[in-house]
Amino acid sequence: MDPDALAKAFVEHYYSTFDTNRGGLAGLYQDGSMLTFEGQKIQGAQNIVAKLTSLPFQQCQHSITTVDCQPSGVNGGMLVFVSGNLQLAGEQHALKFSQMFHLIPTPQGSYYVLNDIFRLNYA
Amino acid sequence: MDPDAVAKAFVEHYYSTFDTNRVSLANLYQDNSMLTFEGQKIQGTQNIVAKLTSLPFQRCKHVITTVDCQPSAPTGGGMVVFVSGNLQLADEQHALKFSQMFHLMPTPQGSFYVLNDIFRLNYA
Numbered sequence: 001m002d003p004d005a006l007a008k009a010f011v012e013h014y015y016s017t018f019d020t021n022r023g024g025l026a027g028l029y030q031d032g033s034m035l036t037f038e039g040q041k042i043q044g045a046q047n048i049v050a051k052l053t054s055l056p057f058q059q060c061q062h063s064i065t066t067v068d069c070q071p072s073g074v075n076g077g078m079l080v081f082v083s084g085n086l087q088l089a090g091e092q093h094a095l096k097f098s099q100m101f102h103l104i105p106t107p108q109g110s111y112y113v114l115n116d117i118f119r120l121n122y123a
Numbered sequence: 124m125d126p127d128a129v130a131k132a133f134v135e136h137y138y139s140t141f142d143t144n145r146v147s148l149a150n151l152y153q154d155n156s157m158l159t160f161e162g163q164k165i166q167g168t169q170n171i172v173a174k175l176t177s178l179p180f181q182r183c184k185h186v187i188t189t190v191d192c193q194p195s196a197p198t199g200g201g202m203v204v205f206v207s208g209n210l211q212l213a214d215e216q217h218a219l220k221f222s223q224m225f226h227l228m229p230t231p232q233g234s235f236y237v238l239n240d241i242f243r244l245n246y247a
Contacts, residue, residue: 081241098222117205121245
């Protein structure tokens with residue numbers, strides 16, 4: 001499958017899981033995964049999902065503006081760079097964010113997130 | 124050296140080279156390097172430096188707001204670095220906001236080169 005199409009499909013799956021079933025994100029991380037969320041460093045699927053499910057909002061919707069990807073040269077991995085908007089329920093204005101993922105293939109033919117870095121883009 | 128310190132030092136070196144001697148960025152890329160600049164894909168040092176030195180401005184200044192980094196694999200020494208900041212072009216009133224990610228790989232000489240580089244402006 002075309003890498004750009006793969007990256008786009010992964011990103012859509014990631015954010016739709018985030019927006020509808022945040023606990024389901026556990027399936028996309030492993031013990032060696034790392035998340036840096038607004039500068040805070042978190043390691044391992046359990047801790048990462050604990051962080052994401054404890055963010056101070058119940059409902060949210062990610063709208064993706066750009067997706068760029070490149071092969072990382074590490075074990076068939078792919079780097080994916082996303083920018084978009086994050087609309088929180090009850091907030092008038094959407095937040096802008098950028099996020100990068102380093103995806104590593106799994107034996108089952110899918111991907112997991114090894115590296116994840118999230119930053120809000122303030123005006 | 125602490126990885127965060129290494130990332131910060133690399134980023135400062137990268138942008139100061141960009142801002143003062145753009146053509147010397149050639150030393151930071153290799154033949155297998157990839158740049159995606161505002162969606163345009165470019166491969167290899169020569170093509171990357173040709174793109175960066177042909178951008179439609181002579182002078183610019185990058186001001187870095189955030190630098191985050193993580194090792195890109197348990198072994199191998201690679202590092203992903205995620206930067207956000209402002210790009211001030213000479214004669215423009217307002218700075219542009221940007222985000223950029225680098226995947227740095229160690230060189231035998233003990234430094235790093237950029238294997239992957241993705242740049243995006245952050246529009247308001």
